[in-house]
Amino acid sequence: MAEETSDNCVFIGGKPFMNYVTGVVMQFTTKKATEVLLKARGKFISRAVDVAEVATKRFMKGQAEVKDIRIDSEEFENKEGKQVRVSTIEILIGKK
């Protein structure tokens, strides 16, 4: 449903917003996870924060909360061989 889901990890991309929120909630409910890690890069970082906020404050209010947030950078070579830097975020959501 969400872009990619493995090991309680949800990668945020360009799919419909609610897919990701549902993906997070299902990890906790159906898969009985105690923690879910949201990951995003570049422009999808804002979206990852939206997903975390909506999941913890609306759908899992009182049951889950943001436990940790980390930001970092990744460097890679683009198609033109130019070195490019992109920011990343990891948001750890855990059961209360």
Added chain:
Amino acid sequence: MAEETSDNCVFIGGKPFMNYVTGVVMQFTTKKATEVLLKARGKFISRAVDVAEVATKRFMKGQAEVKDIRIDSEEFENKEGKQVRVSTIEILIGKK
């Protein structure tokens, strides 16, 4: 230079990216701040992360680091009287 600067706080908006990076660096150098708080809402959250990464890993490498990151939501009424939720981020950068 940056959108708004007060009390060692830099609000990230739609101005040229380097304005914000320079704004952060100047708080530390010219204004002798020990901490600078980056704030952003909605789509500018990704940009705030970029500013934090470029400031700490390029311009102030070894001198400053991300100390804390918080996300939250703000609710407000838009022009049509509809209740709208927007995500916010605060990134605290401190001297090493």
